[in-house]
Amino acid sequence: MADIDLKDRKILYELDLNCRQSNTQIGKKVGLRKDVVSYRIKKLEDEGIIKNYYAVIDAYRIGYSLYRYYINFQYVTSELRKEIIDYLVNYKNICTVAHAAGKYDLIVVVWVKNLNEFHQFWTQALDKYGDYFETRVFSVYIYGVGFVQSYLLSNSINQEERIELETFGVSGTTEIDEIDYFLLNELSLKARSSLIELAKKFNCSSQTISYRMNRLEKVGVIQAYRVAIDLSKLGLKRYKVDIYLKEYKQRKNIIKYTKKSPSLIYISTSTGISDLEFEFVVESPDKLIDIIEDISTAFPNSIRSYGFYGDLKIYKETFLPKLF
Numbered sequence: 001m002a003d004i005d006l007k008d009r010k011i012l013y014e015l016d017l018n019c020r021q022s023n024t025q026i027g028k029k030v031g032l033r034k035d036v037v038s039y040r041i042k043k044l045e046d047e048g049i050i051k052n053y054y055a056v057i058d059a060y061r062i063g064y065s066l067y068r069y070y071i072n073f074q075y076v077t078s079e080l081r082k083e084i085i086d087y088l089v090n091y092k093n094i095c096t097v098a099h100a101a102g103k104y105d106l107i108v109v110v111w112v113k114n115l116n117e118f119h120q121f122w123t124q125a126l127d128k129y130g131d132y133f134e135t136r137v138f139s140v141y142i143y144g145v146g147f148v149q150s151y152l153l154s155n156s157i158n159q160e161e162r163i164e165l166e167t168f169g170v171s172g173t174t175e176i177d178e179i180d181y182f183l184l185n186e187l188s189l190k191a192r193s194s195l196i197e198l199a200k201k202f203n204c205s206s207q208t209i210s211y212r213m214n215r216l217e218k219v220g221v222i223q224a225y226r227v228a229i230d231l232s233k234l235g236l237k238r239y240k241v242d243i244y245l246k247e248y249k250q251r252k253n254i255i256k257y258t259k260k261s262p263s264l265i266y267i268s269t270s271t272g273i274s275d276l277e278f279e280f281v282v283e284s285p286d287k288l289i290d291i292i293e294d295i296s297t298a299f300p301n302s303i304r305s306y307g308f309y310g311d312l313k314i315y316k317e318t319f320l321p322k323l324f
Contacts, residue, residue: 002049002233007032009152011040012050015227016149017163019053019192049233055187056146056223057319058168062176064111064321066095066141067118068270071106074134084129089316091121097316100240103309109141111321139272143169149229150262151236151281162259165224169269174219181323183212184221188319191225236281238265239288239310242274246304251275257298261291274307285310 004012010030014021023037030037044050059066073081088097088108096109112118126133146166176184179202186198195206202209216222231238245251258264258278266279282288288308296303 002047004044004049004234006153008040008044011037012044012227012229013149013152015041015050015053016152016229017165018225019227020225047233048230051228051230052189053191053225053227054189054319055184055191055225056166056168057184057188058166058171058220058223059111059321060168060171061174061219061221062321062323063113063173065113067110067112068139068141068273069106069108069110069122070104070135070137070139070273071108071133072135073105073132076132080132084132085315087128088125092322093117093121094316095318095321096314099313099315100309101311101313103307104137107312137273139270141169141268141270143269145267146224147259147265149265149281151265154262162262162264165226168220168223171220174221176216176221176323178323180212180216180221181320183209184216185320187213187222187225231281236283237310238279238281238312239285239308241276241278241280241288241292241306241308243276243278243292243306244304245275245302247299247302248275250299250302254295254299254302258295263287263291 007030011026011032014026014029022034023041024034026032027034027037032040041050073084076084085097085106088094088106091110093112094108094110096107098107099105100107110118110121112121144166145164148163148165150162183198183202186193186201193201195209198209199206213222243254245254254276255267259267261280263280263282264278265281268277268279270277280288280291282291285308292306292308
């Protein structure tokens with residue numbers, strides 16, 4: 001496990017808040033000189049704690065919906081398992097293919113323009129591999145809220161004021177052109193690229209890049225600029241919790257209460273899975289259970305049951321459907 005101090009954690013927090021901040025801006029907030037911030041960021045990158053910087057793209061804003069399938073296999077050899085995974089990874093509209101330890105063999109997330117487009121994908125998948133799917137759980141993603149990674153500074157932040165960085169889901173749409181798309185794709189992979197670097201790549205002026213980015217931010221296509229952290233380097237793990245309620249009317253109150261936890265990084269709303277979907281970053285399953293039991297104590301007789309899973313093995317993860 002990497003040994004990082006409070007200054008490093010503050011830098012990571014600021015990068016997650018907005019990774020396009022300059023090192024000078026970050027330095028003023030964390031109390032370090034620009035050159036020291038640059039050195040520390042480079043060290044965090046070299047040690048693999050910082051994996052990359054990415055823009056959060058709300059594909060709903062450009063006319064897509066998100067559908068999820070949770071699959072368990074049957075009668076599958078290691079060779080056939082690899083063949084199925086490769087098939088899903090190479091399908092252009094699939095944005096996530098992952099294994100979740102202990103609950104699902106595969107989690108598949110696909111962006112589609114309409115239900116017919118999804119039906120075509122799923123029918124093809126079933127024709128090829130349906131005999132090897134023991135269970136299939138379907139879910140339509142509706143809405144999500146992502147929070148800054150406050151667990152980095154859990155002892156020095158106001159837990160009543162969790163910062164929401166991402167809010168996306170069913171909403172209005174906006175038109176983007178081919179240049180917008182390729183700019184979004186670049187930012188989803190390298191969000192700290194300077195305006196000059198981006199202008200050179202797209203053979204235009206930095207003012208043009210700035211204008212396009214500002215527009216995409218204003219209409220909500222770009223939600224945030226964040227940092228991807230290798231949690232294992234910090235001795236942490238990410239878990240998803242599915243909660244099934246006995247008293248559904250308590251749902252909003254439970255959400256409001258749980259938002260105060262610095263370990264909470266995401267809340268999802270979907271159909272077909274559970275009443276509440278929370279994602280936490282914690283040291284261990286025991287810590288996660290402590291959080292869930294705290295919620296249960298605060299809302300007695302409101303939670304019927306829950307389940308959780310984590311330790312995802314990612315086979316594919318993209319942030320933008322292929323448009324061109």
